[in-house]
Amino acid sequence: MERRNFLKMSAAIGAAATITGCEDSAKEINVIPPGVPESSLEQLNWSACLVNCGSNCPIKVFSKDGVITRIETDHETTDEYGVNHQARACPRGRSLRQRTYATDRLRSPMKRVGKRGEAKFVPISWEQAYSEIGSKLQAIKDNYGPESIYMHYGTGAYYGFSSNTATWGRLLNLNGGFLDHHWDYSWAGVYPACMATYGDQWDSIGGSSLSEIVNSDLFVGFGFNPNETRMSGSGEGYDFVKSLENNKKNIKVWMVEPRYTDSMRGNEDEWLAIRPGTDAALIEAVIYQMINSGWVDQNAKPFLDKYAVGYDKASLVNTKASVTLNADPFIASHAEFIDPDQNYHDYIMGQGIFEQDGAKTPDWAAVVCGVPAYKIEQLATAMMAAEAPYISAGAGISRHANGDQATRAVYTLAIMTGKIGRAGVNSGAMPSSYSFGVAGMQAGSNPVDVTIPVFTWSDAVVRGEDFSGTSDGVRFKSSGSQERVDNNPAKLGTNIKAIINCAGNALLNQHSDSNGTAQILQDDSKCELIIVSDCWMTSSAKFADYLLPDSTWLESVDYANDSYASGQMAYATFMSTSLKPLGESQSMYEICAGIANAMGNGAAYTEGLTGEQWCEKLYQETKSMNADVDMPDTYQEAQKVGVFRKYMSSPVIAFQSYIQDPIANPRPTISGKFEIFSLSLARKAATWSLPTGDEITPLPQYVVTWDGYQDQQAIDAGYPLQLCGYHTKGRTHSSYHNVPWLREAVEDAVWMNPKDASARGLSDGDMVHVYNGRGTIEMPIKLTPRVTPGVCALGQGAWYKPDASGKVGPSGHVVDIGGCINTLTKYHPSPISKGNPQHTNRVQVVKA
Numbered sequence: 001m002e003r004r005n006f007l008k009m010s011a012a013i014g015a016a017a018t019i020t021g022c023e024d025s026a027k028e029i030n031v032i033p034p035g036v037p038e039s040s041l042e043q044l045n046w047s048a049c050l051v052n053c054g055s056n057c058p059i060k061v062f063s064k065d066g067v068i069t070r071i072e073t074d075h076e077t078t079d080e081y082g083v084n085h086q087a088r089a090c091p092r093g094r095s096l097r098q099r100t101y102a103t104d105r106l107r108s109p110m111k112r113v114g115k116r117g118e119a120k121f122v123p124i125s126w127e128q129a130y131s132e133i134g135s136k137l138q139a140i141k142d143n144y145g146p147e148s149i150y151m152h153y154g155t156g157a158y159y160g161f162s163s164n165t166a167t168w169g170r171l172l173n174l175n176g177g178f179l180d181h182h183w184d185y186s187w188a189g190v191y192p193a194c195m196a197t198y199g200d201q202w203d204s205i206g207g208s209s210l211s212e213i214v215n216s217d218l219f220v221g222f223g224f225n226p227n228e229t230r231m232s233g234s235g236e237g238y239d240f241v242k243s244l245e246n247n248k249k250n251i252k253v254w255m256v257e258p259r260y261t262d263s264m265r266g267n268e269d270e271w272l273a274i275r276p277g278t279d280a281a282l283i284e285a286v287i288y289q290m291i292n293s294g295w296v297d298q299n300a301k302p303f304l305d306k307y308a309v310g311y312d313k314a315s316l317v318n319t320k321a322s323v324t325l326n327a328d329p330f331i332a333s334h335a336e337f338i339d340p341d342q343n344y345h346d347y348i349m350g351q352g353i354f355e356q357d358g359a360k361t362p363d364w365a366a367v368v369c370g371v372p373a374y375k376i377e378q379l380a381t382a383m384m385a386a387e388a389p390y391i392s393a394g395a396g397i398s399r400h401a402n403g404d405q406a407t408r409a410v411y412t413l414a415i416m417t418g419k420i421g422r423a424g425v426n427s428g429a430m431p432s433s434y435s436f437g438v439a440g441m442q443a444g445s446n447p448v449d450v451t452i453p454v455f456t457w458s459d460a461v462v463r464g465e466d467f468s469g470t471s472d473g474v475r476f477k478s479s480g481s482q483e484r485v486d487n488n489p490a491k492l493g494t495n496i497k498a499i500i501n502c503a504g505n506a507l508l509n510q511h512s513d514s515n516g517t518a519q520i521l522q523d524d525s526k527c528e529l530i531i532v533s534d535c536w537m538t539s540s541a542k543f544a545d546y547l548l549p550d551s552t553w554l555e556s557v558d559y560a561n562d563s564y565a566s567g568q569m570a571y572a573t574f575m576s577t578s579l580k581p582l583g584e585s586q587s588m589y590e591i592c593a594g595i596a597n598a599m600g601n602g603a604a605y606t607e608g609l610t611g612e613q614w615c616e617k618l619y620q621e622t623k624s625m626n627a628d629v630d631m632p633d634t635y636q637e638a639q640k641v642g643v644f645r646k647y648m649s650s651p652v653i654a655f656q657s658y659i660q661d662p663i664a665n666p667r668p669t670i671s672g673k674f675e676i677f678s679l680s681l682a683r684k685a686a687t688w689s690l691p692t693g694d695e696i697t698p699l700p701q702y703v704v705t706w707d708g709y710q711d712q713q714a715i716d717a718g719y720p721l722q723l724c725g726y727h728t729k730g731r732t733h734s735s736y737h738n739v740p741w742l743r744e745a746v747e748d749a750v751w752m753n754p755k756d757a758s759a760r761g762l763s764d765g766d767m768v769h770v771y772n773g774r775g776t777i778e779m780p781i782k783l784t785p786r787v788t789p790g791v792c793a794l795g796q797g798a799w800y801k802p803d804a805s806g807k808v809g810p811s812g813h814v815v816d817i818g819g820c821i822n823t824l825t826k827y828h829p830s831p832i833s834k835g836n837p838q839h840t841n842r843v844q845v846v847k848a
Contacts (some may be wrong), residue, residue, distance in 0.1 A: 025830070042069055044579040049093030050553045051732040052155035052186075054433075054565025055232035057089035058573045058643045059096060061554050066580035068097045068554065074233070074643065081242050082647065087562075087571055088233030092732060095739045096554060100582075102738045104537040106549035107583025116530070117522050119542035126584065126594060134598035136529050137175055146177035147448045148464075148497040150317055150457055152686030153181055154504020155536070156735055157550065157562035160575075161441050161614050164502040164533075164590040169443030171592040172500070174601040177447045179496065181454040182475055185510060188455055188835025189398030191481075193407035194429065194830075195413075196678035197700075198655075199668035201481040207392060207429035207653035210236060213243035215424030217792040218386035219253045220379070222279050222410050223394035227263040229727045230565050236431060237263065239567040249388070249424075254379060256282065257370075258724055259751065259793045260786035272379070273788040275842055276710045276724040277400040278369035279393075280702035282376060282410035285365030287416050288348050289380030292359075299384075308415055308663060309669075310421045310677025310699070313352075313741060316340035319671050323679065330486050334670050336697075337682040344412070344676045347699055368702070368709065370788065382550030388424030392431065396726070401705035401837040402830055408678075408700035415674050421659030432652040436561045436570035436629075436644070439621035441614055450474050450490050453834035458517050458827065460496045461527045467492035470688045473834035483666045483680040488687055489806055495526065502533035502588060503550065505734040505799075507540035512827040512838055514820055515775045515799045515813055518543070536738055539800040539818070556587055557612050558638075559619070570624075571645040574638040587611060676700070681832065694831040707826065707842045709790075719772050719842035721756065721792050725821045728795030737799050748819050749782040751793040752845065757783050760845060767848040769809050770794070772841065775823035776809025776815045778848050789800055792845060796821045796838075810846065 042062040049057045060072040073222050077084040109129040114120030157164045157186030172178035183191050191201035229239035255268045258276050276839050290296050304311040309319045317340045324335040346352040350359035355410035393410035414428035453473045455747035469490035479485040501507045511517050515757045521543045532544035535552050561572045589611045596605035619635035629644050657665045670679035682698035695703050730746025731737050764783040787793045809815040816823040825838040
């Protein structure tokens with residue numbers, strides 16, 4: 001059926017049907033439109049859009065005879081913002097019919113027969129898959145130890161009872177354990193920046209609620225772009241817009257970003273078109289103005305003396321004396337690394353040991369970051385005049401070489417205002433969201449006591465036996481989310497020999513240096529086993545030894561809460577289905593139960609419960625966790641209602657309890673205070689071994705990096721343009737790339753300023769090669785003043801696809817006609833977090 005006719009039919013059926021929703025009734029559609037036979041009735045089931053955007057929007061799935069007929073979203077309330085507003089899905093969620101029935105959908109278990117990466121497979125039975133995988137996992141554990149089996153990072157199914165982490169984690173723990181990772185690709189630079197400054201990694205998403213913008217008179221966002229990354233009708237983008245609408249304090253909005261984003265689109269008063277990776281330099285110049293004018297001494301100094309460490313020399317002298325006397329030997333050991341001469345005041349003002357470096361003036365910063373000095377001065381003036389500045393750093397600025405330093409700089413700017421803890425003021429962190437807590441199936445105990453940074457797994461395939469705390473950021477699991485345990489002695493001790501990759505595309509597509517990573521994975525003498533469980537033939541799936549087709553969430557009985565960035569409203573969806581899973585696909589619970597049974601652990605895995613029985617058991621736990629919500633007695637009744645919601649009872653004001661009583665509520669930093677001078681990073685700087693050119697500094701300093709704006713070596717090599725990725729509305733990371741409607745709606749093209757295009761003889765729509773020493777991609781070019789001169793911007797997540805004919809590009813590599821930005825990104829973990837630096841790139845662009 002043509003799409004036009006399908007839409008006409010859907011509209012007619014939708015207009016004739018009466019649906020009463022999540023807060024009123026649980027009736028299925030049973031109204032027969034005139035002239036339509038009873039056999040054509042649609043069934044209605046509630047499900048959710050479960051990809052890693054942070055919202056998990058509810059979805060209504062209409063089907064007939066086990067096949068989806070149409071998708072709708074939440075229209076069940078009167079839609080009063082802050083009372084009962086609708087959690088409407090964005091275009092991605094609305095395209096779930098197309099995604100579910102995509103042509104590359106996996107339908108049967110398969111086994112590799114060609115060279116790894118060639119995507120040559122033969123179908124096998126589930127019984128053969130269970131038996132062979134079970135035997136291989138047991139053998140690898142026995143031969144190399146459980147830490148040689150790596151559970152890879154994947155965010156395509158980390159919801160509810162049948163999540164990838166719960167199901168596969170439970171299976172692997174019954175086999176004796178596995179190697180896990182810490183942190184994630186999105187926020188790997190954010191977490192240690194927050195630990196160093198505020199004490200706990202989760203403070204990074206514990207900023208003041210976006211609703212507090214109502215009480216602010218200044219908003220400053222660094223890489224803050226919720227209206228593209230958090231598009232849900234109940235997400236942070238909507239909260240941001242509504243808070244600005246409701247503000248009565250004549251708020252001024254400043255956005256700092258290399259690209260003019262949809263979060264601006266007229267909401268902003270000022271766009272500072274900064275060069276990628278230079279946010280810290282801009283911030284240092286703003287703080288210079290605050291200090292040099294006398295404003296800090298007159299306004300913020302008492303706050304800094306009471307609540308923070310490291311602003312001036314006296315602060316560090318006192319801290320050194322205090323830490324020396326600490327009863328905890330590990331805490332006390334940091335005293336020797338505190339140098340009072342390395343204080344922030346002297347660094348900014350170019351005094352003392354920093355005299356040769358010079359002051360961090362607006363004129364100095366303008367040369368680095370590309371923002372005119374007068375604009376930097378205006379921002380500093382606005383900052384000093386503001387009674388309630390809301391400052392926030394999006395995670396994008398952390399995904400650079402030394403991006404954790406840029407994030408620390410934003411936190412420091414918030415501290416330097418001396419206003420944290422007040423209404424309308426933020427800590428620089430990402431905003432707090434509310435959440436509907438749900439119970440989960442326990443994965444069990446994992447005896448492997450170390451984890452590796454999430455970004456370093458490909459290196460661990462090659463040299464994991466050398467990984468340590470001081471060289472590669474290995475951490476003890478007992479460290480948790482803080483820095484009050486000594487991780488320096490941690491070691492991995494083995495190379496990774498098996499990878500479990502389920503519901504994720506970071507095995508290849510979302511990891512740096514796709515060409516180099518493919519070479520590592522192709523060598524099956526290194527990593528001996530790769531298991532991929534997914535729904536589609538992604539670029540990562542092509543590197544599997546065993547392909548296990550997962551059922552989609554629309555075909556699953558499960559549940560999901562609102563995820564981690566749904567804003568002021570929390571909700572949970574209890575999912576049901578009338579669909580027939582395509583082919584032989586199974587849920588991950590069924591897959592893992594089958595493997596566990598082949599390993600002799602079936603009874604321990606299932607505990608005698610089916611998937612639906614697990615949902616009922618966990619529903620009862622969830623119900624008891626949410627006594628403030630009127631929930632029915634059984635899971636099956638909850639499935640009929642579909643969605644349950646509740647609202648944030650009161651807004652969060654970041655660190656208010658610490659400011660009100662710092663003695664009773666100390667921060668979990670080494671000093672117990674906010675740390676401008678990070679004691680934990682001072683110790684790391686002195687004890688860690690770093691690659692040549694990498695640097696760790698206890699102060700949040702702008703650092704010149706490889707492939708950054710000031711990397712003259714990369715410029716001389718013929719790569720004059722900075723390339724920065726961004727989140728496109730047409731995908732969530734790489735999810736939904738295989739939906740043609742979204743590819744049509746949101747063009748994949750590299751953005752370039754007309755000034756740069758003119759110098760290269762390029763016109764809008766030309767096919768171009770974007771290349772550097774790591775690879776070449778081919779795609780159209782979009783000319784727009786919405787990107788800073790000297791910078792190209794490319795939506796991340798397109799699927800890696802080397803040209804089948806072997807066409808070679810100017811880099812000397814086979815051209816990636818899929819347009820994956822990671823064909824061009826460098827594998828070079830950042831110094832502190834060992835996280836991904838995938839927004840730091842140098843390239844050239846020429847007509848294809």
